[in-house]
Amino acid sequence: MPVVMDADRMDRTLTRIAHEILERNRGVEDLALVGIRRRGVPLARRLAAIIRSINQHDVPTGALDITLYRDDLMRHPVGTQPVVRSTEIPFSIDDRRILLVDDVLYTGRTIRAALDALIEFGRPKTIQLVVLVDRGHRELPIKADYVGKNLPTSPSQSVQVHLREVDGRDEVEIQG
């Protein structure tokens, strides 16, 4: 299975995205990072660390679990419910510029659920979307603002993002 991004490449990609975020937002004022569980959360924390190393500012970082907002939850008559993890947003999102972070952008349904979930915590000034990989095949009108890598895929393939915090190594690979 071909590796399309190794650890080095991932570091450089995240550093580039951090710079893009600072450039587009003209600084870090009212910025906050919210990672989508699971792998969006370590990515959001890494972006926060890179931004701190660039300009010594701490960007508040939270974690969002979207399980309870999924549109396919009750559609399957069989099988157990997906595991619900906790949401931790220890700051007010009112009037902040929120950077929503996820590993892979595919159908867009996760992001739709995340927008619904996030809006219930308050009224952010803006929400921008950061993804490590955009693999296409959108089913909803959703577009990322910052993309680590555009990856043309077929729907039968699967894209696996491995992160050292969760999987012990940094790597993106395509299967199938």
Place this chain on the structure above:
Amino acid sequence: MRKDLLGIGDLSRDEIYRILDTADAMREIGERPIKKVPTLRGKTVVNLFYEPSTRTRTSFEIAEKRLSADTLNIAVASSSVQKGETLADTAMNIEAMSPDMIVLRHASSGACHLLARICRSRIINAGDGMHEHPTQALLDAYTIRQHKKTIRGLKVAIVGDLLHSRVLRSNVLLLTKLGADVWVCGPPTLVPAGIERLGVRVSTSVEEAIADADVVMMLRIQQERMQGAYFPSLREYFNLFGMTVERVSRAKPDVIIMHPGPMNRGVEIASEVADGPYSVVLEQVANGVAVRMAVLYLLAGGVEDEAAA
């Protein structure tokens, strides 16, 4: 997950941990400005209560509403049961209106099992007679785990009316499954025969039962279920078994005192203990909502048995 939640007896250790872990995530929803998620939108839950209940019914209703289910409360005092309808007929009539889940509280042990057999709806036992009260035991375990991190190896003393208590049965089944060292204590007339077969130690001395305990769980004296004289007087009961500050001092310094409510102050528990720093009674109530949300969520999914069939 299974179709129904009838008792702790049916649950595996993994299923119990799954419910407790899910409750962890649910708890945070209650701390949000908008305390609601769309998960059970379009699902109908009927709360069918044949016995008086404030805490459990309210807790279930709040849990259902926080998950966006449509809820319906049937309090039997104002229903056709008063006109002589049987439980099975009432259930089939409710079932004909296609609810997704029925939460049942009934004075007869096994009432939920009857409903589970005849209904397609998921059945959740909210207390059946002297048999089980599974969501109470789950919220108790959740509260213990919050304070003690783990349940394995803890000494848990359960003191009070053991005979009439469904809370006792569910808690004993759950705590022994998770590896706690469970002691039960009460007047000999209120100790059910053969309880030691459930893997608990029995004592009629409250001092012995709570010595070095990590958790003390008090049970209510259920006068409404007592048809006879089990002890001479409430005052004598308090003198021999009531939880006083002096008795609590025999337990571990970081002991937590639990009570499923409603409390009879001055009967099984002294006010100074009920309101004391080691009391987690109100935390139990708060956790009840999160645990019931977890149960509702997990039961709303598919059923493993059906998948296999």
